[in-house]
Amino acid sequence: MRGRGARTREAAQQVALRLFTEQGYEATSLRQIADELGINKASLYYHFDGKEAIVRSLLEQRGDEAEELLAWVREQPPSPQLLADAVLRWVESFTAEKLQGIRFLAANPRLLAGLTDGEEPRVGVGLSQLADDLGELLPERTAETVVLLRMALLSINAAVQAAASTDASDDAVIAAARRAARIVTSDLLAGTTADRP
């Protein structure tokens, strides 16, 4: 699908993703990206319209997996058990490859909001919608439980942060995130029929 001339562009995306993660978007200059590629700063403008276009291209690569899960949830009959099943599906979707995207977004918290909003990237909006929909299924719906549900869905982010200054492997991070999500969800459903038969 993509032509042979896309090699430099893709290399630039890899380098940019790494540098944006390590140093942050604002603290990374085009010169730095170009240097690591061994090309001139101006050459980047052949492949991208500018710095913001680079980060947009990175965000566009990431489809919003939450949207698929959201569609599935809306097909099911609502029940607390559906909440448990949805969270379970969500945490099962965590993979080591997705961690680099998580780390990139974690290192640039205000990046999504800060983009000159023209065609806004839809990263994260699906997850927010998913949290809203699943919130309707909470047996006891309070401000506290709503936040807890979101914490369960964001457990992968929390695990990445918790393991930041650690030598924990990606697998350990994912395992911890899944366990935390399961524990919290199970607690949210305690006293209902959601316990496994």
Add this chain to the structure above:
Amino acid sequence: MRGRGARTREAAQQVALRLFTEQGYEATSLRQIADELGINKASLYYHFDGKEAIVRSLLEQRGDEAEELLAWVREQPPSPQLLADAVLRWVESFTAEKLQGIRFLAANPRLLAGLTDGEEPRVGVGLSQLADDLGELLPERTAETVVLLRMALLSINAAVQAAASTDASDDAVIAAARRAARIVTSDLLAGTTADRP
């Protein structure tokens, strides 16, 4: 203790803390801070040595509460119950006033590492030490449980992030963080004598 002439300085710290949180440290200029104060950009240099000095002054205001808890932990006889007690004490220390500090650090993840490290501020180092010490008390010490323990200690950060795009009150955020920490800790100690009598 602080003289009458410190009014502008303190006002500048408040404004800077807010703007650094909303926009990030790098994205906030001294001109912007000065404008909100109604003074000239250059006047800030009378109160602070420079931009980095402003953020350092903000970090110095925050003592590292984890260090006190760490000292207490080291006085106690080690046991899984001590782990539970320590986490409980830690989450009880969350208050609404501390949330603004949490949000500030969350909005600037690489700020602590990025400071030209002379006299490094000790924010966060105590928490890391605390996590290490408490990790020794884990009944089942694996990479996964070590990360989970850190997640419990960082639950306030996770709750703040989870509630970011929400209208949840500070109290609800704190309540969710405490509950998450308790749930996770209790799970880490399941099967030991740590259950309450």
Add this chain to the structure above:
DNA sequence: GTCTATAGTGGGATAGAC
């Protein structure tokens, strides 16, 4: 303590040769 003025730097971005 606050101001005006300006130095000095580094960034994003463009023009045009090759």
Add this chain to the structure above:
DNA sequence: GTCTATCCCACTATAGAC
């Protein structure tokens, strides 16, 4: 596609009057 050269701008920081 990549380069050199350049423009423009915003920022940090300093000098010195008031």
